[in-house]
Amino acid sequence: MEAPKPIGYWLKHLHNLLEKQFDATLADVGLGRRHWQILNTLARGHATRDELMEALAPFWTQVEPDLDKVLEDVAARGWTRPGLPVEANLLALTDEGRAVHADIAARVETTRAAVLKGLTVEQYTETVRILSVMAGNIEADLAAR
Structure with a gap:
């Protein structure tokens, strides 16, 4: 009988x-999870590049395009614009970006429901x-060392 796998295995x-x-x-829409995370973060309100970087840092890996490339892609699609005041380097969703976010949010909700199936x-x-x-x-523990 195989020993139960440890929590680290299941988390990874x-x-x-x-x-x-x-x-x-x-x-099918040519997006990745990082696109979603940027759109979802901006759907909650304006953010700077640094705020986005801080919010998404735990999810970013070395094999993904960097934040600036994903931000450029999102902007090229017309989904973001400079927020106000512009000199604060804020980013905001455009109306089209909000519509895309709403469409993707529905897809993500379906995905989450599949993940949570059978759980209360x-x-x-x-x-x-x-x-x-x-x-x-x-x-x-790490801080105490």
């Missing part, structure tokens, strides 16, 4: 599957809470 495996699922969900809201909430506590424990 789930992460990789989520990346593949997002790619499949957005492939309470189970999901508790899983996230437990992972958060574990991360905090590790951060505290």
Whole structure:
């Protein structure tokens, strides 16, 4: 009998599957998960490039195009514009960007529903809470070294 796989295995495996699922969900519109994350972040309000970089840093990998390339792609599609005041280097969604975000948000919601199938809201909430506590424990331990 095979020993149960440790949490690290399942976290990495789930992460990789989520990346593949997002790619499949957005492939027909030529977008990736980072496009979605930029649009979703800007849908909550204006942000600077640095704010986007900070918000997305935990998700970015070495094999992906850098933030500036994805921002250029999103801007070239007409989905972003400079926010106001322009001198603050803010980015904002255009009306078209908001419409695209709404379309993609519906797709993402369907994808999330597939991920959470068979789980209650309470189970999901508790899983996230437990992972958060574990991360905090590790951060505290590393800070104490």
